[in-house]
Amino acid sequence: MNANSPVALVVDDNAINRNLVMHMMRRIGWETVAVESGERAVEVLKETRFNLVLLDLRMPTMSGEETCRRIRVDLGQRELRIVAYTAHGMPEERARMLASGFDDLLIKPISFDDVRAVCAKAAPAPVAAQSA
Amino acid sequence: MKPVEPFLRAALKTAWIALRPGQGAEPLLPLLAEEGWQVTHCSDSVPTLLRELAIVPQAPDLLITGLHLADGDALELSRMLPALREPPAVFFLSRQQRSVVKSAKALARTLGLVVAGSADFPFDPAEAMNQIRSNVRQRGLQAMRARPVPPLSRDEVSRLFQDGGIRAYLQPKLRARSGEVVGFESLMRGVARDATVVAPSRLLEPLAEAGLLAPATLQIVEQTAEFLREGLCAGMPVSASVNLTLGLLSNRDFCHSLVKTVERVGLDPSWLTIEITETEAMSDIATVIENAARIRMLGFNLSIDDFGTAYSSFSHLMQIPFSELKIERAFVSGMGGDATKEALVGACATIGARLGLHVVAEGVETPSELAAVRAAGCTEIQGFLVSRPRPAEDALAWMRDLPDMRFELPEA
Numbered sequence A: 001m002n003a004n005s006p007v008a009l010v011v012d013d014n015a016i017n018r019n020l021v022m023h024m025m026r027r028i029g030w031e032t033v034a035v036e037s038g039e040r041a042v043e044v045l046k047e048t049r050f051n052l053v054l055l056d057l058r059m060p061t062m063s064g065e066e067t068c069r070r071i072r073v074d075l076g077q078r079e080l081r082i083v084a085y086t087a088h089g090m091p092e093e094r095a096r097m098l099a100s101g102f103d104d105l106l107i108k109p110i111s112f113d114d115v116r117a118v119c120a121k122a123a124p125a126p127v128a129a130q131s132a
Numbered sequence B: 001m002k003p004v005e006p007f008l009r010a011a012l013k014t015a016w017i018a019l020r021p022g023q024g025a026e027p028l029l030p031l032l033a034e035e036g037w038q039v040t041h042c043s044d045s046v047p048t049l050l051r052e053l054a055i056v057p058q059a060p061d062l063l064i065t066g067l068h069l070a071d072g073d074a075l076e077l078s079r080m081l082p083a084l085r086e087p088p089a090v091f092f093l094s095r096q097q098r099s100v101v102k103s104a105k106a107l108a109r110t111l112g113l114v115v116a117g118s119a120d121f122p123f124d125p126a127e128a129m130n131q132i133r134s135n136v137r138q139r140g141l142q143a144m145r146a147r148p149v150p151p152l153s154r155d156e157v158s159r160l161f162q163d164g165g166i167r168a169y170l171q172p173k174l175r176a177r178s179g180e181v182v183g184f185e186s187l188m189r190g191v192a193r194d195a196t197v198v199a200p201s202r203l204l205e206p207l208a209e210a211g212l213l214a215p216a217t218l219q220i221v222e223q224t225a226e227f228l229r230e231g232l233c234a235g236m237p238v239s240a241s242v243n244l245t246l247g248l249l250s251n252r253d254f255c256h257s258l259v260k261t262v263e264r265v266g267l268d269p270s271w272l273t274i275e276i277t278e279t280e281a282m283s284d285i286a287t288v289i290e291n292a293a294r295i296r297m298l299g300f301n302l303s304i305d306d307f308g309t310a311y312s313s314f315s316h317l318m319q320i321p322f323s324e325l326k327i328e329r330a331f332v333s334g335m336g337g338d339a340t341k342e343a344l345v346g347a348c349a350t351i352g353a354r355l356g357l358h359v360v361a362e363g364v365e366t367p368s369e370l371a372a373v374r375a376a377g378c379t380e381i382q383g384f385l386v387s388r389p390r391p392a393e394d395a396l397a398w399m400r401d402l403p404d405m406r407f408e409l410p411e412a
Helices: A015-027 A038-047 A064-072 A091-099 A112-122 B006-011 B026-034 B046-055 B074-083 B098-110 B125-144 B154-162 B204-209 B213-233 B252-265 B285-297 B313-319 B339-354 B367-376 B392-400
Strands: A007-011 A031-035 A052-056 A081-086 A104-107 B014-017 B038-041 B062-065 B089-094 B115-120 B166-175 B181-191 B239-244 B272-277 B301-307 B324-327 B358-361 B380-382
Touching: A007 A015, A007 A038, A015 A031, A015 A112, A015 B213, A031 A038, A038 A052, A038 A064, A052 A064, A052 A112, A064 A081, A081 A091, A081 A112, A091 A104, A104 A112, B026 B038, B026 B125, B046 B074, B062 B074, B074 B089, B074 B098, B089 B098, B089 B125, B098 B115, B115 B125, B154 B204, B166 B213, B166 B239, B166 B392, B181 B213, B181 B380, B204 B213, B213 B239, B213 B252, B213 B272, B213 B392, B239 B301, B252 B285, B285 B301, B301 B313, B324 B339, B339 B358, B339 B367, B358 B367
Parallel strands: A007 A031, A007 A052, A052 A081, A081 A104, B014 B038, B014 B062, B062 B089, B089 B115, B181 B239, B239 B272, B272 B301, B301 B324, B324 B358, B358 B380
Antiparallel strands: B166 B181, B166 B380
């Protein structure tokens, strides 16, 4: 791991999705750690500091919303940037997500620009690692 | 000025003018002559004109007419023309309001006639000639394709299916503003052993008759899911849509298999959109609503295809939890400068935006259509301006070659 790179925690029960996000983040110069559940995310966050958490909302055991609540309340990490990523983009859902402790939303279909924008808010843009 | 292709020059050269000298067609005559048209004045009376057309060994290639004729009108005339063995293309030259001229053209097209164009007085003859040139050229191509290829027989389609010849072809979908590729529409094609490609128009009906529509559609779903897995694993965030008939959507077993297929590939269903078209009558609306809601609950997205083409568009929006609205290509085609189309597409985009839906303009083929759908507020575009549907491997390679998955869209 490059010591200067910002690091994101990717939380998704779907392996293809974890793979995708890690791939995209690497391209814009981020390091990633990926876990497959909200429970695991809470454990990892007790030990390690991250610049950003990307949280899938739809997970079978602990939902993204509940995970976010635990990070904020149980772990007391109120400053950590948490971004929900989801296929649901209805305006009222967006408002609900922001009210329940998320800093931002990534709504599918997503593009590189979306990911870049979300990451730029969490940490200044590092040198792009590699191109496609 | 584009040269007229030689074989067309030979094939298309007679024009009849159903306007009396002095009625205003004169400025067009030298231009027609210059491009090799033989121009004849004919009667402007509907019955006489029809009689003349019936007598001549070969009908003219082009008929230039007003809307009001001596005893009758061009609407009536249009009704009678398709009875001819080779009806002429029609060009309307008139003083009527544009909406009436537009209807006359729509009527002629609906009746299967080639519309060469229209102009209202005072008109620019060069512009009229441009219309004739481009539409008549199309007519030449149409004539070449005139022998329609019949649908596959039941045996042929069964063999194709067994040979694994049902293939997903993918057409990219871009963000209208940035040109980023965000998804693909997956379209069914038949690929025969000799590599000839069979269009859906020759495929869907025989598949349904052979009882193979459900398994063939599941193959498309599976190929599409595999395509997405490959793209996503290579770091390309794309979604894709598959078309479902309402019949399939009201079939519980099919919907169950659909979900299982996507699970087997390991794909998060939110990368997949189910497009439902509303051209067929909804026989079992309750089951359609039930299955649509269930599919959405499971994480799939739902798209209403060909929005605005059937009377029930709005009621479907109330009953079914759509996430995307696709605007039928007929509204988009030739949209730039057509106030009616601009208003309709603009209204669809506004409805979509108010409901938090993605609004996709289909069939974008020219820079001016692109500019028009952008101005109307469509969020995504699809069409030949970007790419035709391609086999999965080609589509992946195409996308991989784009810098940052961005396609450079031309300016109008």
